[in-house]
Amino acid sequence: MQLAIALFSIAFVLLAFGMFRKRRTEQTRMELVADDRPIVATERPRPKLVEFHIRGLEAHVWFDVPLGSDGADDILSEFLVAEAVEVTREKQHRLPIGDVTHVVALAGRGVEPLETGRMELPARGKLPPPIEAAPSLSIGHLGFDPMEKQFESGNDVIRPEAASSLRSDDLGPIGDELRLPKVVEFGLRGQGVDPSSMSSGELVRGILTVFGYQLETVGIDAYIANKAGARTYVLEVPHEDGDHPELDESVAKKFIFEFLQAKADRGMLVSDKFSPYVVYEMERNERRIQFITRERLQNFVDSAALS
Numbered sequence: 001m002q003l004a005i006a007l008f009s010i011a012f013v014l015l016a017f018g019m020f021r022k023r024r025t026e027q028t029r030m031e032l033v034a035d036d037r038p039i040v041a042t043e044r045p046r047p048k049l050v051e052f053h054i055r056g057l058e059a060h061v062w063f064d065v066p067l068g069s070d071g072a073d074d075i076l077s078e079f080l081v082a083e084a085v086e087v088t089r090e091k092q093h094r095l096p097i098g099d100v101t102h103v104v105a106l107a108g109r110g111v112e113p114l115e116t117g118r119m120e121l122p123a124r125g126k127l128p129p130p131i132e133a134a135p136s137l138s139i140g141h142l143g144f145d146p147m148e149k150q151f152e153s154g155n156d157v158i159r160p161e162a163a164s165s166l167r168s169d170d171l172g173p174i175g176d177e178l179r180l181p182k183v184v185e186f187g188l189r190g191q192g193v194d195p196s197s198m199s200s201g202e203l204v205r206g207i208l209t210v211f212g213y214q215l216e217t218v219g220i221d222a223y224i225a226n227k228a229g230a231r232t233y234v235l236e237v238p239h240e241d242g243d244h245p246e247l248d249e250s251v252a253k254k255f256i257f258e259f260l261q262a263k264a265d266r267g268m269l270v271s272d273k274f275s276p277y278v279v280y281e282m283e284r285n286e287r288r289i290q291f292i293t294r295e296r297l298q299n300f301v302d303s304a305a306l307s
Contacts, residue, residue, distance in 0.1 A: 044138040045209050047083055048192050050113070052091055057101045058118075059088045065107040065116075066194035072107060072116040075135050075186050080105035081117040082134035089127050098125040109194075137190045137210055146207060146304040147225070147232060150290055151266060171245050171294070173197055174272055178298055181305035200272045200297055201236035207304045224264060233264035239272035247273040247293060252282060259289060268292055 048064040061084035065076070072080065084105035088097060102120050106113035122128055175195040180188070187210040188195055193202045205215065213225040221236040235255050237247060252269065259267030267289040275293040283289060292300050 044136065045191055046137065047080065047107075047190050049087060052087060052095075054095060054097065054100065057099055059084070059091075059097060059100050059103045060106060061087045061103065062106040062113045064109065064192050065189050066192065066196075067108045067114060067116075067189070068196075071114060073182070073186075075182065076107075076189060077105070077117040079135040079137075079186070079190060080107055081119050082131040084117075085119060085127060086130065092127070097127075100125055103127075135186065137187055138212060146211060146300065147213075147227075147266075147268075150268075150292070150300060150303055151288075171239050171272060174200055174203065174294065174297060177294075178203075178301055180301060184301055184304055199236075199238055200270050200292070200294070201238065203297065204234070204236075204268075204270045204292060204300065207300070211304070218262065219258075222258070224262065225268075230266070231262075231264040232266040232268055233259045233262040234268045234270060235259075237269060237271035237273060243273070245274055246276050247271055247279070247291070249276055249278050252276070252279055252291070256282065256286065256289060266290075 050062040050064050051060070052062070053060045063080060063083065065072075065080065081103070084103050088100075088103050091097075100121065101124055102118050104118045105116050107116045108114045119128075173196060175198055178195075180195055184207065185195055188198065188203070188206045191206050191209060193206045198206075201221070208215065208225050211227070213227045216224045216226065218224055218233075221238070223234055225232040225234050235258065237251055237255075239245070247269075255267065255269045265288070268291075269289070270292045272294055274295055275291050279291045279293075283291065
């Protein structure tokens with residue numbers, strides 16, 4: 001009898017172990033399948049919240065969004081009001097909004113923000129449903145992609161002879177030299193990027209984020225931009241006061257080496273500096289790389305605006 005019980009116990013343990021192992025194998029297989037899928041950003045870009053306060057009958061929502069000299073245009077105002085309503089919706093479980101009649105959006109940097117818009121609630125303390133038609137910082141669902149466009153057309157529109165006439169030893173803010181369409185300016189300001197003082201790296205990062213790229217830091221001033229399974233290694237080369245205005249050839253060669261080491265599909269160097277002539281030869285020899293330098297930034301911006 002005891003032998004039968006012992007054998008039954010052993011059989012039960014083996015059966016349980018087999019079922020566990022089967023489930024574990026199936027789970028592992030599913031995880032591997034999931035890992036093979038393209039990385040997709042799960043959160044839409046949103047403006048950074050500075051403060052949220054209930055002031056009397058109003059909910060005040062302050063965003064870290066730089067404003068131009070003319071304040072917020074209609075698109076930015078509509079966007080911030082919609083975001084302010086969503087922030088209030090998220091806060092209502094911790095803060096009483098039963099007496100609130102208006103949601104007020106504020107923006108700017110400094111001691112006192114500026115009101116950019118407001119919404120009257122349908123009833124005291126009652127928020128409207130999410131505003132589906134409100135402007136968004138995410139247009140990754142569009143088929144158009146500025147980076148794809150960049151690699152398709154290349155930078156041959158800027159010839160070395162033309163670029164030489166643009167060079168200057170005194171490099172001011174790049175925003176002073178660029179024509180920013182409203183859609184691009186809106187996308188940048190909404191993410192907290194001030195066009196009047198931005199770097200080329202901030203400009204490109206802002207545009208890529210709007211178009212649904214997921215950015216993964218892989219080193220100092222370097223990241224992988226991933227979208228739909230296509231991986232682009234991006235290196236930012238800033239310009240510091242006193243630096244030579246032209247990108248150093250050794251930096252360009254180092255970028256190509258790092259791109260090859262990263263095993264990415266494409267490589268892009270972004271810089272406030274100008275390109276030396278040698279980069280044209282580098283791009284001809286390696287079609288998977290692009291140098292988005294100072295004289296080429298307008299071309300990149302225009303590619304984004306075509307969407």
